[in-house]
Amino acid sequence: MIDKLIDLIADAVKDYAGEAVLPTFSVTVPAGEDHGDFSTGVAFGLAGPLKMAPHDIASEVAVRMRAHTDLIDRIEVVKPGYINFIMGRAFWHGSLRHIAERQTDYGKSDVGRGKKVLIEFVSANPTGPIHVGHGRGAVIGDVLARVMAASGYEVTREYYINDAGNQVLSLGYSVLNEYYKTNNIKPLSNTGEYRGDYVVSISGTLASMIPPAEINEQNIKRITEFSVKSVLGDETRALPNSSIKEALRSFNITFDNWFSEKKLYDDGSVAGIIEELNKRHAVKQEEGATWFLSTLYGDEKDRVLKKQAGELTYFASDIAYHVNKYKRGYNGLINIWGADHHGYLPRIRAALTALGYDADRLIVLFVQMVRLMRGDRPVAMSKRAGEYVTLKELVDEVGTDAVRFFFLQRSHESQLVFDIDLAKKQSQENPVYYVQYAHARISSIFGYALTKGWNVDAIEQRDSYVFTSQEKRLLAQCLIYPEVIRDIVAKGEPHKLTYYLVELVGILHRYYTDTRVVGDDQDTGQRLLLMNVVKIVLKNALDLLGISAPEKM
Template identity: 45%
Template sequence: MHYFLKNKLSEALKKLNYPQIEIEVEIPKNEAFGDLSTPIAMEISRHLKKPPRTIAEDIISTIDRDIFEDIQIAGPGFINFTFKNNYIFSELSECLKEEEAFFVQNTGKGRKIQIEFVSANPTGPLHLGHGRGAALGAALANILREAGYNVSTEYYINDAGKQVELLGLSVYVALQKLFGKEMELPEECYKGEYINELAKEIYDLYKNDLKDKSFDEAGDLLIEFSYKKILNDIMKDLEDFGVVFDKWVSERKLYHTGEVQRTILKLKELGYIYEKDGALWFKSTAFGDDKDRVIIKNDGTYTYFASDIAYHKNKIERGFDELINIWGADHHGYIQRVKAAVQALGMSPSQIKILLVQMVNLLREGKPVQMSKRAGTFVTLRELIDEIGADTTKFIFLTRRHDSQLEFDIEIAKRQSQENPVYYVQYAHARINSIFEKADINPEKFSGELFNENEIKIIKKVLMYPMIFDLSVQMREPHRITFYLQELAAMFHSYYHKYRVVSEDSNLTETRLCLCRAVMLALRHGLKMLGVKAPEKM
């Protein structure tokens, strides 16, 4: 519907010799304002210096009204469109013929996009913020691939530097306790039962070799064993969460292959590296950053930013048209320096999009849950998956825009009721599936004249899904699909309780089965995009 309207508006602009601007179409919040609306007249008025309502009248005068029940101008110049029922029924017929292909168009046309997400330091279990980022990244990859983009997903492993050294030191201290030696754990070290578990594994494997070794002597082994074990656990947690990556990139490898050093040399040749106070600095202020950034400290050690620049150079050289980084909200201050580095290396800053994910506030019956037995300071993604399942966790993570706060009540998520959003949506799909176990459908036989007002509203809702999907792709926001699915499921459940789908009236039955089939197709496709199962029974 929205593509059809956009084409009609584009034709109108050509006939009027108006500027060919990008046409925005939206769903009015108040259904009294029609099925679709556009602010195009107000946009064009900025170019032509004409009153928007006059422009709106000009546009309306050129549009063939054959498929529109009504076209109205509202407010300062919005144009509201209401489609005729015959057009609605013909679109429903197309949906039933094309099935899920009806909902998408190839807008990506093979453009290459890389999405880097999660990328948690392999120094401890994944927390809920990582899980929310994982759900977002995987769903975003799904919808972009469905829209015709060539998508590559990637996890960047921070397996070099101070954090993994602190992991090794934390395990060393725990190991000394197993040897009967008491050592004080430095404040910045990692805590939690998982550290003791790592120490016990190492003790069982290497106790005779490590008993009298200092950290300088044993550190490399402890670091290597510990971070690899944690990384394997992270991989398993993500796999069980239904999130897989096309590529895993090691920070260590960037150093071992000389890529970090070559990147610094390239920036130096471009004039963006200088020395000051014994350190090497990247001239990020040349690209809008508030200050220049150290990449090699005065003691000769590299900052994390140095390897991050090399990693983004590596991405650029792989020929992606767009880079999407999904980070925790605490990385907000890092955005400008990374964009500066990307620009210095020859990529437009508009080609990199950084999505910040807010943390999750976990509740149980409305009360905060803060502690984990295993991690010590936070509830792990694994604990949540084990208690309520991957589908429920993923769906709820996607019920809010990524940069807004999310409250997640475990007990509500376990309920089989309207309060639990994923159950409510999945149950709508299963409920329709149970109808089709008892009845066949013939899409050629439905009669539009038999649809009542409530049914036409549901059909229109189904026909709006391609627009919701398209907006999710354009805005890089999968949560729009989650909102839509909840609304469609609520409409269907209400309908199901009010009307009997299968009855003695064969024509009415066939018509209502077609309605149910269309709803089922939209629910199934939306859930698939979110990486959530569409169960046949519940």
């Protein structure tokens, strides 16, 4: 319905100034009540090209709209150059009908037009349980995936497993040494760098997988593989409750694809990439190592692909991984990375460009750090020392819905302080309950209404009903929901959805305290229909956030 208003404005602008100067503009719900039901600032965008005062332009546009306005009661041009709209009854009733008819589809669109998009996120090294910082990236990637899927994109969610190289090998040694220690065997010189309960758990189940006689350094590869599987959750005996997959599952996050780095070595992809770069004269040999000339493509310095010692770098396999993504035919690639990987992007872009791929199709969202506190005490985070708060622990303490909501209230590019004590204390008053309560409350109203003979599904909408200003405000907020979704997709900022919900729910709760919904009058039915529409929006939005919409709480 808002689209109609936008079209009307656009037509008037074209009529007045021509299509060429039509700026991108939006329609907003203004803060004050005396600024109309909806408002637009198109005139500001036209002021530059037309070299006129915004207010004069707004007047001209408004005049051209007054001709065809069966949906609009009044148009006002105000102060610096706003055009405010006071909508008519037909508009409100049409809107109500529109949302009610679309139901679970309300807010969905096809702006993606079936474009294939790959979202890679979390991708934490399988060397230990995932922690709180990963959780933040996980929710951001997950919600972005949900929102884009609802907007007509064909989304694949992928987790890249770094199961090759020194890090996982070090895990293997850590487990082996733990095994030696508990069985009083003389330890090796390579003790591995990971400590923690999970290392003990894995070593405890090692003998059930590998015959004790074969548990030694000669079989470090097998031990490593077993350890990685345990950490990931593919081998459930060792860490049934704290594996990466279990932590993500309990955090309501799923993946379509778990992509193995090791596979890229095994099938020759990594070697092939170096060969291909070599063919394109983007490689040099120096000091016994093989370098990619990334400075030719805008990076600060050249990067090593193959070390002096002969082993390939993580960078080399990462190029292969990204090339693999392109080859799988995705139009859009989105990576959610920790902000500490910021300096890594130029070299990946350089490599993709050198290999003839369009690096602009790769978008990276950098998620800033999470600093953990317990009250005023910072919590030390050291994965290697086994000293950290895992995502699973946090979710068990605070709850999936609350943690997800909390992470989604912050912009991904702001660092945030997560006070565990506060989060636990707040779990009673967490904003997420504010939102969920609204949903439960409407359900409860419906239950009560039913005892009074009002069945929401059987009520007929009466177009003669005149909405109160609060009711119009409520409807207006429901009507901008699709705009919010569109905005999130365009800017990659899923946190806007929680803010939207808090605002919507605030209007609802205020309305509820001021207005008796289920009364003795015939208008009861019309109010119930409005509640139904709010409930639809709440449900749809909470679904996109991966947060439950309870009927009771």
